[in-house]
Amino acid sequence: MKPGAAPAASAGAAAGAPDGAWLRVHPASPFVRGWVALAAIAFFFFRDSFERMLQGGPLVDERLADRAPWLLLGGGGLLLLTVLGYVLSWYFTRYQVADGYVRLNTGFLFKQQRQARLDRVQAIDIVQPLLARIFGLAELKFEVADAGESAVRLAYLRMDEARLLRAAILARAAGAAPDPARPGEAAAEAPEHAVLTVPPRRLVGSLLLSEQSMFVVVGGVASVVLSAFTENRSFYLFLIPAVLGMVAAYWNSINRGYNFTAAISPDGIRLRYGLLDTQAQTLPPGRIQALRVSQPPLWRIFGWYRIQVNVAGYGGAGSDGGGSSRTTLLPVGTFPDVLTMLSLVLPDPGTTDPVGIFSAGINGLAAPAGSPAHAPADTGPDDGGFVTTPQRARLLAPLGWRRNGFTATGTALLIRSGRWWRHLVVVPHQRTQSMALEQGPLARRFRVVDLVLHTTAGPVSPRLVQAGLDEGRALLDDQAARARTARKRQTSEHWLDQVRALAADPAGTEAPSSTEAAASTQAPNSTGAPSSAEAPTNTDEPANTEEPNRQDDRQHG
Amino acid sequence: MRTEAIDPPGITWLRVSPKYVTVRLAGWALSTLFLVALLCLPLVLVLNGVWQSFPLWLAVAVPAVTLLLALWRLLLIPRQVRAIGYAEREDDLLIRRGIFYQRTLVVPYGRMQYVDIGAGPVERALGLCTLKLHTASAGTNAEIPGLPAAEGARLREQLSARGEARLAGL
Incomplete structure (x- = not known):
């Protein structure tokens, strides 16, 4: 759980910024995303030298000595081009949260502008691949009602920025207008109460007893029986890729399902999981x-x-x-x-x-x-x-x-x-x-x-x-x-009752006051605000035919 | 076989235009012609002595059986067209179809995202159109084929108006 008072600077940089400000993602993000390409270039050029160094020889092959400057120049040029591309892509990627929309501009040759309505947000994820996690960065990914690809990805932001932005988006999605007097207030993260966790032992047990394992056992028995009957060893050979695939699948399941935690907060159900790559999903109520x-x-x-x-x-x-x-x-x-x-x-x-x-x-x-x-x-x-x-x-x-x-x-x-x-x-x-x-x-x-x-x-x-x-x-x-x-009569008013019931639990002693505060800022219409007329709750918001949920404009620049 | 309908009782169905049979016949003729011609290829090869090893009876039987099945489907077409129906109720649209495999679909007006009208070449020549409803679910396969163009336009306006009045969130 995050302490309520975030550093003022980061709050200003992320969510508390005045509406309409165009912001850039973290400068390191293209490198985090494209590290594979950089690593490949480095590997390609230095593998040889490295091997020779291990053998105690000179760094550059004698036969290549005269051509070495050209090779270095080529490699350096390639590296420079890649880095330049990264810097440009970073420079031209900008996002804005304003007027109930999130807008994302990308691309410098083929420009793309993408916008998503905040009140249409169906779910919002914070994803941290391993490398991003090492650098304390996170990707913010959110879905609008659309069967197609994932709608808007902001990659990468600093972790606290991402969380503040998520809180801001969820607050707007719930219909809470930002308070002009205290811009930082609306962005306060909603408190959450952990509800359940999945112990690793149970996860492993569930994998061992899953349908997948039944197929493994059946397949293994079948191939052993077949090779015993036909006295043909080649059936074992077929097992090798199968075993590799299985190990990958199991690893995947453990990596993704590890440390699964469900929590509840006023702006939705929070799910966190992951061993190396972590992910935090938020499902707003009623989605x-x-x-x-x-x-x-x-x-x-x-x-x-x-x-x-x-x-x-x-x-x-x-x-x-x-x-x-x-x-x-x-x-x-x-x-x-x-x-x-x-x-x-x-x-x-x-x-x-x-x-x-x-x-x-x-x-x-x-x-x-x-x-x-x-x-x-x-x-x-x-x-x-x-x-x-x-x-x-x-x-x-x-x-x-x-x-x-x-x-x-x-x-x-x-x-x-x-x-x-x-x-x-x-x-x-x-x-x-x-x-x-x-x-x-x-x-x-x-x-x-x-x-x-x-x-x-x-x-x-x-x-x-x-x-x-x-x-x-x-x-x-x-x-x-x-x-x-x-x-x-579609409302989400029961949602907050649920949170209060949990907050009243002896487990969270300091929680109730903050829950109340969050409740009043996050979703005023459900805490007994007088009129239902001005209550654009996240669920019964009538505008899904006229306006597309997301617009893509491509143009050549 | 007199089939017991699976529709909710007390509904008067509007039927699609009988001219839609022609559209279905045209489609049937085209696909049957193509399929039978394709399946006759082995027969031609065998008769010309190019493909000696292929048994003659099989080369005859495959297109013949296909043709028989196609003829049976041909006989069903008028009944299938008669089985298509739709009904506008207070809050939803009902669409039914099928004789052997029946389906009755209920689409609430408040769930419609948009309404499509399309017409193929044969339909256009006969003054017909196909109306298609879309909801947030891809599983909603709501189609009313063979509507007279005027009825299609009326239905579209009607559905749009009712949908707007009852529009709900996702």
């Missing part, structure tokens, strides 16, 4: 479009779960290298952890018994066929409020029919599925984009339908499989109505 709790079969031994989310702008997993880790809300956690995260994402579960309904969704199973639990044989059996596949269709899903089901609380639709690979998908009502009922010939034979909810691109694709025809039809209508009412 999560859909969520999935899942459990691979082997994780059941320890009762572990994983949570993935759809956030507009993050796009599908793997689209951006770290895509799959960015859409992971909880890499591995126990059931209480899952409930904690659910309570952060869904502060108002819309039911009196959230624990009961979520555990039924995650682990529940309807009564077996023939038990008295479901007397009317034509309607699906019911557990914890979940309506499952009717018994008549159990041939379509002999294992899953007691799992596949849905229930709706006051604020979200819950869809569960999977007997071995358990999934629970949660879609807040006000996030539903559109819905479709689908039915194939076989499903018609059994009078069941599938219901598909469309959300933004991401790892979660909510689909209710094989609901009874009447239930599905009713759900389509009910859900449309629920989504409609939810959209009408």
Whole structure:
């Protein structure tokens, strides 16, 4: 956690600067980004000399002695050109935070101006690759609602600048106007309360028991058996690249998932993780479009779960290298952890018994066929409020029919599925984009339908499989109505209640006063400000058709 | 087979123009011609004695079966076109399609990002157009093909107006 009083100079340089000032990123940033090129040049020119030096010979080969000046000149010229390019690219990269927009100008031959609306910010990340971390620099990366590439990257800023800028952007995104009298005040970082961490031991255990490892074991056994039967050693050769790939994948998972910490602050859920390259994500309240709790079969031994989310702008997993880790809300956690995260994402579960309904969704199973639990044989059996596949269709899903089901609380639709690979998908009502009922010939034979909810691109694709025809039809209508009412009263006021409840905890003794202060500056409209008319909350801001979220202007300069 | 509709009850569907059958037929003819011609290539080669090793029965059977399947699809086209429907409700637009694989889609007006109207060459010649709705989700595949141009324009204006009135954040 950051002490509230930042040095005045850095505050002035970053967020507290007057609106409209064009600022540059840190001068070292092109070198941090392009160090590979510099290292390659250095390696190319000095490898030879270095080797000779190790062998005790002269620095320059005798045969090349007459040509050495030219070589040096060439190398020096190349180095100079690269450095000049870096300096130019640094000089022409400028950004500005003003009038509710962030603008970023780059390029000196091909100029590009990019702007993003602050109130459209979906998520904001601070990324620190290893080298940047050594120099105390960080990249600020934020997404606006757009399925395409990551919207705006400011690389690199000093770490404290990046944090102040993030706080400023989030404050504006929440609708808090900067106070002209005290410009530094609005940029104060919102206090945060750590909610949960993932111990490294559990991370390693979860990797060992993941689907990936099952494939490794199966593949290894298969190749050993094959080579034993065919007496052909070459199968071992195939294992070498496979093992290398596996090691890389495991390393990647550990590097990204290490030291995972979730925290809550007035401007969103904070996730931090990473061993060498660290990343701090902030998801403002109400930006999560859909969520999935899942459990691979082997994780059941320890009762572990994983949570993935759809956030507009993050796009599908793997689209951006770290895509799959960015859409992971909880890499591995126990059931209480899952409930904690659910309570952060869904502060108002819309039911009196959230624990009961979520555990039924995650682990529940309807009564077996023939038990008295479901007397009317034509309607699906019911557990914890979940309506499952009717018994008549159990041939379509002999294992899953007691799992596949849905229930709706006051604020979200819950869809569960999977007997071995358990999934629970949660879609807040006000996030539903559109819905479709689908039915194939076989499903018609059994009078069941599938219901598909469309959300933004991401790892979660909510689909209710094989609901009874009447239930599905009713759900389509009910859900449309629920989504409609939810959209009408879309606020994030519960969010701050949540923070207060945590602040009132004995754990954070000095926290409440600062939380109050932050609450009043960060989001005045949710602390009981009189009118809702001037409350452009981050969620119900009506302007997403007319104005593009991001504009790219390219021109030749 | 009389199919039980999966639509919510009590909806009067507006159907697309019957002329859309012609558009579908043109598309069907073009793709069938191309596919069958391609699959007849081995047959030609075998008959000319270029490709001796290829069995003759297979060279005949593949295009024949393809042609049969295509003819079956041809018979379905009028019914498929009749199955396309849309309905404007108070707060959302319903679109349905399909006979064997049915789909009923609900798009709330407040979720529409923008509305597209497009027309291919055949559609344009017949005075038809295709209306497409876009939401923030790529999964929303909301398309109403075969609308008369005037109806398409009316629907677009109507949808835009209603969308603006009910626009919600993401």
